[in-house]
Amino acid sequence: MMLKKGRVTLPAEEGLEKEISRLVDQWGADAVRDSDGTKLTKEIMGMTDKVYSKLFFTRGDQEWAKANLDQLQHFYLMSEHVTAHTEKVVIPIMKGYFDQQVKPDTDHDPKEWWEVINRTTGEVVSPEDWSYHDETKEVTIDNAKKWHRYTVSFLAWQLWDPVHMYNHITNNWDTEHHMTYDPHYPETREYILNKLRTWLEDHPDTDVVRITTFFYNFTLVFNDLAMEKYVDWFGYSATVSPLALQEFEKVKGYKLRPEDLVDQGYYNSPFRTPSKEFLDWMDFQQQFVSELAKECVDLIHEYGKEAMMFLGDHWAGTEPYGKYFKNIGLDAVVGSVGDGTTLRMISDIPHVKYTEGRFLPYFFPDTFKEGGDPVGEANQNWMQARRAILRSPIQRMGYGGYLSLALDFPDFVKRVEEITNEFREIHDHSKETSSYKAPFKVAILNSWGKIRTWMSHHVHHAIWYKQCYSYYGILESLSGMPFDVEFMSFDDIKQNGIPEDVGVIINAGDAGTSWSGDKAWLDEQVVSTIREWVHQGGGFIGVGEPTAHEHQGEFFQLADVLGVQKEIGYSLSLDKYNKQSEEAHFILADQYEPIDFGESMKYVYQSNAETKVLAMEEGDVKVAVNEFGEGRSVYIAGLPYSPENTRLLLRTIYWAASEEAIMQKWHTTNVQTECAAYPEAGKFVVINNSYETQQTTVYKADGSKEALTLQPMGYKWFDI
């Protein structure tokens, strides 16, 4: 007998008491919550066991903001590149920026805090040679070098909290713009703590304080047409202030340049190999954020309430896989579930009692409108998230946005009822025990490692990018596979070698990016350690442009391990004799269609005669396997997410680890289906990851098998 209630949080709002009461039953909700712009009434709060109340620490109090304009948050921004047509160059620094969001900060001397750079030579222009005119928002450079390009890196005030701005514009609100205040300023810090105490006093009915989030938002900048201009979910552009930079200098012993934060206009995107300066800045802010966050959480606990952090919005510095996170002492983390990857990003978070997922679609008018397909979005979201939940569960689920919008879509309301039931069933059957995992770990190797656990190859939370999906598919496939996954950096390898329990290392990405590793592959310790490890039996999987940095006649630095190389034009004179292997191979045993390599990779060729090329297109190698000593390596040109590619990756991992023999444990024959087993709970489940009916056979741990049929998106639980 399954529980029909619990584990579900409902977004509620004033005026919908009747509907909410019905939904609390239908969805089995045991908690209600408010949202940005909504309030809960006493009546609503009485409907469920728990009440969540949102709390913004650094926005929402316009009075404080207005009274302390000198303590608003900043960011460092860069102007466009401007070409000098004459020796006098005028750079309109606000060109392309949204003046409702950005205001150049002239209260702090531009000559001290800004940087004008000749981008042709890379030289900083002496402050004596330029001036800023606030009326026109222009920097004028005298004595410019004609036909060189110049930029201005400037400090600006944030006039509008970016998430409030986003919600406001997306939902067509007509509200006052929330300004954000910076707790690096002692008065604001004190205010925040006092305000929290008052707030806690004022919210006796609140059980869970939903912190959205702590202090500094990820980078989200709009353009002069009020459209998104720059978004980096991992960005630190909005964490700066003159005060923080001065504190940094005291703590770290050196001064940062604006360029350390502006980074040529790349703003230290996670696709960049992080500089020491940027890592130091992250570390400095993480420490600051975690210390103040801990004070806040302690206070919340003092009032007998739980502290739940939203993974998103003002989350800069709270990175859950970073080294200071555990100090904060949070009870829970809630985050948006875009797919399996982002589910694992939440569910794998350590040092909290539980995690909660916010499922898609958000109840926003972009989906909940005539012609919208909220059921379709919910199905896709659930189908991808479910795989991940079976491997590493979140404890609770919920939805975001504005309930009134969802109520107009009864099919959606019905479908959510089914999903919430299925979610509870998973917990009931698995009894919070661990699902079966292979006896070796899979490591994703890149320049970031642990702190970006389930966060590699992302620009913005779960958003599709043409340059990413062919790599992101690896994460998405892995999110629902029976492997423990570890994210490892090149520094980890240099400091600790490769952990004993790692069976396979995956390196995936475009050359030059942090994900592939760029210059890390010139490090002799890195390449030597990996070569030795593979030679002694390790498995190495490269996707796209792995181990790539042109050096000493080689582009893929581990061409010896991979057995393939990429032609970048310098060795076109070398004849390439790619030869597709005619033997059947373990890793392709379940392929029934041409492999979808996504954006794929051109010009890869067989560099060892012994390499087995398993797939070629237009003369280029797309899949190849190689043996290196006792170890094995696989190259794949790209791996977008699909059930077929998930199976390809599963087989690739077992083969690379030289563990083909154990793959067939809790394994299904039909690639559209997967099995998760809970040996301690004595249960296993088989799921259908497609919209069609599927027949499949499950191989159990003892070698016995069972055939079954699953409805579209269906699932069946069995006793072991």
Next chain:
Amino acid sequence: MMLKKGRVTLPAEEGLEKEISRLVDQWGADAVRDSDGTKLTKEIMGMTDKVYSKLFFTRGDQEWAKANLDQLQHFYLMSEHVTAHTEKVVIPIMKGYFDQQVKPDTDHDPKEWWEVINRTTGEVVSPEDWSYHDETKEVTIDNAKKWHRYTVSFLAWQLWDPVHMYNHITNNWDTEHHMTYDPHYPETREYILNKLRTWLEDHPDTDVVRITTFFYNFTLVFNDLAMEKYVDWFGYSATVSPLALQEFEKVKGYKLRPEDLVDQGYYNSPFRTPSKEFLDWMDFQQQFVSELAKECVDLIHEYGKEAMMFLGDHWAGTEPYGKYFKNIGLDAVVGSVGDGTTLRMISDIPHVKYTEGRFLPYFFPDTFKEGGDPVGEANQNWMQARRAILRSPIQRMGYGGYLSLALDFPDFVKRVEEITNEFREIHDHSKETSSYKAPFKVAILNSWGKIRTWMSHHVHHAIWYKQCYSYYGILESLSGMPFDVEFMSFDDIKQNGIPEDVGVIINAGDAGTSWSGDKAWLDEQVVSTIREWVHQGGGFIGVGEPTAHEHQGEFFQLADVLGVQKEIGYSLSLDKYNKQSEEAHFILADQYEPIDFGESMKYVYQSNAETKVLAMEEGDVKVAVNEFGEGRSVYIAGLPYSPENTRLLLRTIYWAASEEAIMQKWHTTNVQTECAAYPEAGKFVVINNSYETQQTTVYKADGSKEALTLQPMGYKWFDI
């Protein structure tokens, strides 16, 4: 009344007297020639006005070669990269090489002449730490760094002339392998001159000495399966010898390292930006070759014969667009015509009285066999070459290979009759006057400039490469267009600025290659000069990855000029708002099918709001136009050769030059047709570049027009 005879050279051979006599009439041949492995009889030599006799300077005399094994030619080769599994590494240096072609040179102390390099660190291994074992052809490194990669750069004797090897293997010969001797050795030099004098004495019937070629072959290395391993038609790997290197040191004042020639195994491919050391080496050898070649040519002239150089084979150092070529004093150059580009490579050669083209297919068994299509190959070859001849004619034509093979294909013999007639007609009508050209030049800008005139984006003479055809198409299109074309290097721009008569600059290629320019784009003088020139009205066309080298926040360094930028992963956070222009545009006015961009280019985006995007695919910009001051710029993602793309490029050039108004002079409406006019001769011709009948209208210089129909591959001459 057209001449039915003349301008044609026939490859002849002993025993085919009757057939040759017939063909002399049918093809109107006025010259016969021998080939590698064939001889002419007195009877044959009497059939035509002129007799060509091949002459090899550095091969063909096995007695000399065997008696002077210490004066054979060398090359510098690199072993494979070998990974150190232990501290003792064994590198089989001959692995992958053909022992009938390559023999490691131990007569010159390997410790002095070879280099063992740790390719992980780039460090040279001390000669004390390695030893060479000639029995096993292995280098053993002691004290290697485990898991590093090592190579051996070694000096080797050439045991087999590469062209003789190629002919021998391709034609299944059973002949003694020609060895090549090196005229840097004084005895061999003297021998060559003496031999030449004897040869001239012995060949009283020879009118034209066809030099094949002077002294050093381009790089052509076979592998251990006797298949092509490495081919670089521009290569200098076979120009080295200890003696020449010692002379170099005296002349240039410094010593070259093996690495300067081996270049990490890239062997200074023309796709590499040339190093100063390599340019010095080329200069040194060009000077040497031209001086000795002049002595040979003077001697030939002494005997009243013409000296004709074959552009190919042992042509290293004779570069016809190099600065020493004119000193040689040649009468003529003959070369293989692969297409329009290679025709222009020959026909534009300065400082000779005439040029001759060797048309395809060669009479070799790879084409002249059952199932072969010699007529098809001849048609394609002629159709592409004809366009180029009309703009810059060769004076003579001919075929290569073995006549006996062609005689079995009567359709082919018939088709050649038509082609030779058409060729003579062109000369009769044009009366050797210049065809009409636009009043501005088109410059191709790359790292090589003039010396590689019509030679950019080539690996091996006219051979298709996947990485090249999308750029090579520009040359092929240009070869038959009414423009004077100039090849310009970055150094030219730095030293001389941009010549007055240049209207349009084209920069095309993959990032990192010499054709795109790589680090040349970091040179402030280069970018400033071009920006200023465009701003004042110049036209700039970028294809593929023009002006590309990641620096200071930009990948395309002239993004301001081009109006587009390429995303390489670092600025994915920046939103891209590519918007296809809805206006019709001059450059696309003749497009009737989706443009074929060949390998194309991904991730290019609009970087200026003012840029007009004319073509997009999957969100990426494929064609864009931009205005920069008074000048204009066009970006195209790739441009393989086709009549449609030729028209696109024609329009692009006129538009970029701001000269749209004058395009319609001797211009045809149908893109499958073209017109060439000879104002001084009072004639114009219209050609059909397709295998279908075409209707077209020609616009004459005075604005009048004429409609006509052309047969497949047809042509019509008119009086102006």
